[in-house]
Structure formats: structure tokens, C-alpha cells
């Protein structure tokens with residue numbers, strides 16, 4: 107063991123209850139560890155906000171495994187060590203002339219941890235980050251090494267795994283030729299122009315403080331060869347200087363804006379590697395609803411806008427394309443993701459999360475698996491058509507419940 111994973115998650119609101127923490131240096135060491143443990147969970151970079159990744163047994167980080175990045179130009183894929191951060195993978199890929207189609211708001215998260223929770227970026231045409239996964243290698247409950255790819259009928263159930271099916275050691279991702287992006291921040295978008303804004307560019311994010319009927323900022327990330335938005339674009343005005351999404355936070359933490367072209371991995375995330383993403387002192391919740399009901403869902407939240415605003419740092423709206431992954435929040439439906447960066451006070455935030463969930467309930471919301479939510483298990487299960495199939499997969503691959511957590515037991519009770 108070289109080192110141990112951190113004792114707490116990034117936000118500091120979860121202290122892991124693991125009795126032992128490990129950082130193996132080889133896959134064989136990891137296999138022995140998994141085979142010999144009765145209760146074990148993998149941890150990535152700890153950027154989740156709930157106890158999904160917690161265990162009372164062994165907590166294992168893959169950050170000590172060799173940081174391999176193997177490009178296969180013929181197949182159009184790259185196979186990476188699962189514990190690597192997206193930012194590290196991106197730098198290597200760009201150097202070789204390749205890119206990933208999309209990234210989340212921060213490059214600091216591990217590939218395996220992000221994929222396991224269905225982490226997403228934005229863009230009407232882009233699936234979440236898990237949709238780029240072409241194959242997985244994982245250590246299963248008995249310590250065996252299993253490789254699965256899209257040809258395997260279980261694969262669609264194994265990508266967004268919630269860490270419950272094994273410890274993922276290598277991930278193969280689809281790549282595309284590298285490309286440049288320009289990022290423009292526009293201010294004061296009228297609420298009824300939201301769909302037009304989302305459709306206007308490669309990746310678009312809208313930020314609101316829920317204090318007015320307008321969107322305070324739109325971050326429009328467009329391919330560099332596309333023309334810039336006109337001066338009167340959708341009734342907005344240009345931000346005169348670099349912005350942070352959270353009012354009062356330093357804009358230098360953010361990726362360059364003002365239309366300055368740069369490589370995909372330095373524009374698609376909002377935050378720069380090496381700087382604190384978001385605000386740091388925060389909690390996050392997020393709900394995905396189908397695009398067809400998105401307007402009604404946002405209107406339903408208007409009734410609790412004052413309560414939201416009172417504990418909010420910023421709300422971000424993004425679009426994600428539909429996919430076929432069983433536990434993906436975007437399974438079978440093009441989605442609007444309604445994200446809340448709350449203040450870092452769980453006691454104040456929890457009742458507002460409950461109020462938001464009550465208002466969203468008629469719209470079959472699917473929570474971000476790695477963020478703060480309290481939706482009852484029955485309603486979450488009902489929102490996932492392949493829920494029963496995932497439970498069967500859990501029973502098949504982890505019959506003794508080695509990778510289970512309290513949160514998993516609540517949402518996927520053993521039969």
C-alpha cells in the first residue's frame with residue numbers, strides 16, 4: 107500500500123465509514139484485495155455528494171495503478187486506467203490529435219467514478235459521458251478479471267454501475283478527431299428562449315439564481331469554425347469580461363471565455379484543472395426530466411423559487427441526449443438536467459431539496475446518482491424501465507452483496 111484514499115469526500119459532507127482504506131499498485135494486488143474482502147467499494151476522486159461510494163468495509167482507490175492511456179486510432183478508441191482524471195486523459199489525447207466528444211463541468215473527476223454515476227456535460231446532440239464507453243475491464247466479486255464490451259447483452263446495464271458490480275480497472279472510450287471551441291458568455295436570456303439557446307451550439311449551459319424570470323448567464327460553447335453569436339442574440343447581451351457561474355467567485359478558476367479559441371478540453375469544462383471548481387463550500391442536487399415536460403417542470407419549481415433562492419449558490423440547466431444505458435438518468439429520453447449548487451449547510455438545504463422533489467414528482471424526475479437526493483426508492487425505480495434487469499445483474503455479479511452500500515440496499519433491495 108503506497109497511500110490511502112482521503113477520509114472524506116471532496117465537499118467534506120461525507121466522512122467515509124470504511125474500516126480500512128487501500129491504494130493497490132497493481133491489478134493483481136487489487137484482485138487479491140477484492141477476493142479477500144467481505145465488503146468493499148471503489149472510490150474515484152470523491153466528488154460525489156452522498157454515501158453512494160461509502161462502505162463499512164474496505165475502501166479502495168485506483169490512483170496508485172499505472173496511469174495507462176492506450177490509443178487505438180483504427181478502432182477510434184482509447185483505453186485508460188480507470189482511476190485517471192478526465193483532465194489527464196484529455197491532455198494526452200489532444201497531444202495525439204484526438205478528443206472526447208464531451209466533458210463534465212470539471213476535469214478533476216476520475217473516469218470510472220464519473221461513468222459509474224452517469225455524469226454528463228451539455229449539448230442537445232450529446233449523450234452523457236457513460237455513452238462514450240465502448241468496453242470495461244473490472245474485478246468482480248470473486249477477484250476475477252472480466253472484460254465486457256458493447257457486444258455483450260449485459261453491457262448496457264454495466265456501464266452506469268453505481269460501483270455495485272465490481273471494481274472497474276480499465277475503461278475504453280470512443281474518441282473523435284481533436285477540435286477547437288470558442289466559449290461565449292451571454293447575459294439575461296428571456297426564459298422562453300431557453301430551447302433556442304440550447305439548440306444554438308455544441309454545448310450550452312444556462313445559469314439562474316431563481317430570483318428573476320430570466321436566465322442570468324448562458325455559456326455557449328461552439329465549435330471554433332462556427333460564426334459567433336450576433337450582438338442581439340436571443341435578446342441577450344455579451345458579458346464584458348470573464349465570468350464565474352457563482353456570483354462573487356473568481357473568474358480565473360473558469361475556462362477561457364470571450365470567444366478566445368482553444369482546444370476542446372480547455373473549453374468544454376467550466377472549470378480549469380489546477381483550480382478549485384465551482385465554489386468548494388457547497389452541496390449539489392440534480393434532477394433529469396424529459397425534454398417534452400421540461401418547461402412544465404421549471405414552471406412547477408417557480409412556486410418554490412423563493413425557498414430555492416434562499417439556499418442556492420447557482421442553478422444550472424443543461425441538455426443531454428437519450429441513451430440506452432439501464433441506469434442512466436437519460437435512459438430513453440432526451441433530457442433537461444436541473445442542477446442546484448446549494449450552500450454548504452445540509453440542515454438548511456435538505457427541506458428545500460424535499461420541496462423541489464415534491465414539485466418535480468409529476469415529471470418522473472431521475473436524480474443524479476452522485477448528488478444529494480431524498481426521492482423515495484419506489485418513485486426512482488418507477489422512472490427506470492430496466493430497473494428489474496439491473497437488480498438481476500446485481501444478484502448475478504454480486505450474490506453475497508460485497509459491493510453493496512446502505513444507499514444501494516435502500517434503492518435495490520435484495521430479493
Ligand SMILES: Cc1cc2nc3c(=O)[nH]c(=O)nc-3n(C[C@H](O)[C@H](O)[C@H](O)COP(=O)(O)OP(=O)(O)OC[C@H]3O[C@@H](n4cnc5c(N)ncnc54)[C@H](O)[C@@H]3O)c2cc1C
Pocket residue numbers: 116147148149150151152153154155158159160168188189210211212215216217218219220221222223224225226227268269270272273274275383384385390474476477
Ligand atoms: C464541483 C463539482 C462539479 C460537478 N460537475 C458535474 C457535472 O458537470 N456533471 C455531472 O453529471 N456531475 C457533476 N458532478 C458530480 C460528479 O461528476 C460525480 O459525482 C462523479 O461520480 C464524481 O466522480 P468521482 O471520480 O469523484 O467518483 P466518486 O465520487 O469517488 O465515486 C462515485 C461512484 O463511483 C464508484 N466508483 C469510483 N471508482 C470506481 C471504480 N474504479 N470501479 C467501480 N466503481 C467506482 C464509487 O464507488 C461511487 O459509487 C460534479 C461534482 C463536483 C464536486
